[in-house]
Amino acid sequence: MLLGTQRINAQGHLAIGGCDTVELARQYGTPLYVMDEADIRQKCRALRAAYEKRYPNSLMLFATKSFMNLAICRIMDEEGMGLDLSSGGEAYTALKAGFPMERTYLHGNNKSMWELTLAVESGVGRIVLDNEREMDLLQAVAAERGLVQDVLLRVTPGIKPQTHSFIQTGQIDTKFGLGISTGYAIKGLATAKGLPNLNIVGLHCHIGSNIMGLDSFEMAARMMIRFAAQVRDELDITISELDLGGGVGVRYMEDDQPPSPEDYAEAVITGLHDEIEKYRLPHPRLLQEPGRAIVGEAGTTLYTIGTIKDVPGIRRYVSVDGGMSDNPRPTLYDAKYSALAANRASAPLTQKVTVAGKHCECDNLIFDVQLPEVEPGDILAVQTTGAYNYTMASNYNRFTRPAVVLVHEGTAEVIVERETLDDLLSHDRLPERLQPSVTA
Secondary structure, three states: OOOOOEEEEEEEOOOEEEEEEHHHHHHHHOOOOEEHHHHHHHHHHHHHHHHHOOOOOOOEEEEEOOOOOOOHHHHHOOOOOEEOOOOOHHHHHHOOOOOOOHHHEOOOOOHHHHHHHHHHHHHEEEEEEEOOHHHHHHHHHHHHOOOEEEEEEEEEEEOOOOHHHHEEEOOOOOOOOOOOOOOOHHHHHHHHHHOOOEEEEEOOOEEEEOOOOOHHHHHHHHHHHHHHHHHHHOOOOOOEEOOOOOOOOOOOOOOOOOOOHHHHHHHHHHHHHHHHHHHOOOOEEEEEOOOHHHHHOEEEEEEEEEHHHHOOOOEEEEOOOOOOOOOHHHHHHHHOEEEEEEHHOOOOOOOEEEEEEEOOOOOOOEEEEEEEOOOOOEEEEOOOOOOOOOOOOOHHHOOHOOOEEEOOOEEEEEEEEEOOOHHHHHHOOOOHHHHHOOOO
């Protein structure tokens, strides 16, 4: 499958954003993350248009945990997006990128005092409270500065969507938020209402990630409006913002069928309108937090093929020069990927292979993928690696993390430099007593 601006050029090579991936691998080395700027922008515009057409009082927040650096912040600003931040580090990056902080929302189930302080002092628009301890911490930070901080409360609606259990987050048994059915959510809102430096403006939920069906999203919208009505009736709080989170799936495999932006918006907003009319509530500002849906398919990882090993009658292993340090998702929760030989993109697919990484442990990136006859030195392109690959990369086995290049209209620009071996040692410290002895 070809995604975004991916094409097969006259040389039979995979091209992205008008750039030959074989040339990108030669110039920048491998492993290499390639991000398709045009596809990122198109996804932002499609999602915004689908929602704003049906519900004008809405704002798309890009979930930066999926892919975060200075360049993506600037693109999101230009596309009229907000940012869904999940840590102080992400907030600091947005601040340094010159992103309008009033369009940022800070999340997290265990925000520290320094993160809350950074958020307040940098003008983060909304802080999404996850628990009562955070309410006390934030009250202290805001009171010390003589400010009133706008907040949302994260609640769990008790929905268990059809996705991997490791990325389900909306059920009752989760570390995130306060449960509606348990009564903790209404109790938490009552507590927050009594804190003078917190201003409750809304509710937030997020039910999970990489969800292909729409029923769970519609159900969440309906349940959140019902809870908003309960909040109005019991606490005399009128919710002016409703953040329904993200989680829409993308195409990792040829037969994946994620919902279109239009269908996604239609399901959510139909449920929203029905319940708002039923409970006679004012229409709140609607927020969504797509991350993977914006950058997932825009990312491609390029590798150089090395060792090829046959286990007669069982399997052919094609090893590449990266693996779980640049893509931990197959090891973490059995994520599936598709791939093609970038320098043989038009060649017939004649063999089924397992793409193996070069790390210790069971580092296999893809099982049973169809490829042409490949040999050492060929370039392998693994698709849909734009979300949670770069942001979850590590130095396991003392690997250096890859560079990231942004491609657009035939131009490639480095937006994250490749780590060097000296970078690996830059934070190591050797105590004096362990210094190597000098012999005459």
